[in-house]
Amino acid sequence: MDYAFVEQLLPYIAIGFAAQLVDGALGMAFGVICNTLLVGVLGLPPALASAKVHVVECFTTASSGISHLFHRNIDKALFFKLLLPGMAGGVTGAYLLTNIDASVVKPFVLGYLALIGLYIFVRGVFWPPKPREAKHVAPLGLLGGFLDAAGGGGWGPVVTSNLLVQGVEPRRVIGTVNSVEFFLTIAVSATFIAHLGIADLLGATLGLIIGGVAAAPFGAWAAKRIPLKPMLIFVGFVLAATSSFGIWSALR
Template identity: 70%
Template structure:
């Protein structure tokens, strides 16, 4: 049983703010929760990388659930696209969790990050120079498998890989972001189920609880922002966030 009376919420405030900021960006743009949390936890607060990654996976169960419900409320979900992403994404995630558990994802990571930098630059150019043309994405299931696989194997990647590639294919930004965020709940649940079972509820206390509080609080705001931004603005913002976070990750992977 969790004793909430014993929790020092003042000490949790940095983690609450990190969770809030990361989910605000992720809910509005469909990516970067894990990247932002990892960067701030490790680089700013000095949390060990393995510990930070474990906490973020637990937190994403709650934040993606809240984000999915918020996007549902704001009608940001494309249901045919949702079902096309769901099963392949979960299959890819489970395969990534089991197949790559004994391999080093760091070998593949620089190539994936380099690819995402190029995609981010292209989305930025499209948003600034060309009017967005909405079209129904054609390549969905293989993309979901790859996104889920990389997310489980490398500790992140579902949002950057799937959202960015669906936008490149011409998907409506708010629908793509809302749908990808909603599917991510089931992906996070499938990948993290065994991990949460082994941790027990007591591990949710402390910094993890702070990330959950901040992330869940920001989820409705992120969904509302996704609904209100124009496609042009969203393409530019996604391009900036994807390019910046992927370039930073690539730098850290190579150095």
Template identity: 65%
Template sequence: MDLSAFPLEALLPFIAIGFAAQLVDGALGMAFGVISNTLLISMGVPPAAASAGVHAAESFTTAASGISHIAHRNVDWRLFGRLVIPGVAGGILGAYVLTRISAEAARPIVLAYLTAIGLYLLWRGIKVPSVEKRPKFVAPLGLVGGFLDAAGGGWGAVVTSNLLAQGGSPRKVVGTVNTAEFFLAVTISATFIATLGLGAFTTATVGLLIGGIAAAPLGALVAKRVPARPLLILVGVVLTITSIYGVIRALV
């Protein structure tokens, strides 16, 4: 790859987007794709090109994020084992099914559900004392989250929010979901990268990569240091805002 094709002045806006998106995703377990896609499209990047760039970048940013969460001991390995295999299976199934049918009709329903979960987490974080419990509904959640991620995003929003709603430790849930996402991102992106090769690495993709990898250690540190209740409230706020925005975009 010829790095001279990516001048610094052209990369800087995309580095900033990647840094901001990964900081939120690494700390809260969701929203890299939503934030990156939204900002790239607002800058005039075509939707298809924005989606391709984000997926290619995620294969690398999720690796950096997972390593950072492991280093900060944010990963529940028992939960990880129950989540990653169904998640990868759901991603493969989603990628296969979506080559034959469109899942767009279901997106407003899923996003409306996530809005309700976001409001519930926000209410729980403000009103209800934190009582941590080990989540029981895990494997089916990983399967659904992987499938929806292949449909255009949703792993972090679906899996993180539902595990938190079941009473999971915010720090451990965020770290585990982020680490498992690496395997999901590689699975879903494998065909895309193999087909496009280095052509997948546009200026936007390289910028997202640099910014995302730089922010990964900071996101994991935030997840480790912020107390459970504020972290739960932040997840609720981000999930509610991004889901409502997605509903509006899907319906307009």
């Protein structure tokens, strides 16, 4: 066994596990957490970082979706309203990101990730929302899919948080959005691979896959039991702080 290789994977396994645990519990933040680290801390080009994370999410969202199906957390009507718009937005965002100079887009992607962190933080502070019927689901899926691919994360923060604020039952929102995300990531990953190739997507991707898949069942369980308010505040603060550090590093 190559122990040096295993040792190199361990940090990525831990990141994948933590990110998927949060994502399974909140219905958001796997892509944002991973992309913030890869772009803001490790300095990867935004397109490559987003491609790596979406390949990983093909595995984590499949595992998470099956877990949520087992726990009966999926709303079929909401699922089909989000499915096609989300995939269309994701393919468009991935195509756009692969055709823009990485040095130009990087500060904007990090700025977007920092705003997503602040958005999650504010939603946590003002949680819980007033119950309302979910509206504009298809446009929300289209926007969420586009920002998820082009910004390196955002499907959960955009779609899940808006549906939660509208008062839809939390466990069904989280389970449904996570399940749709599997099909979104397949479409986005195929678009990235078509433009970037598959060779550059290996390496750290394996560690993220191992950690993410291992955490998926725990995330589905946590969705029923962990209070959302403190988790939203904590995750939002960490994401905003980490992305801000990445912006400072990129511009200095």
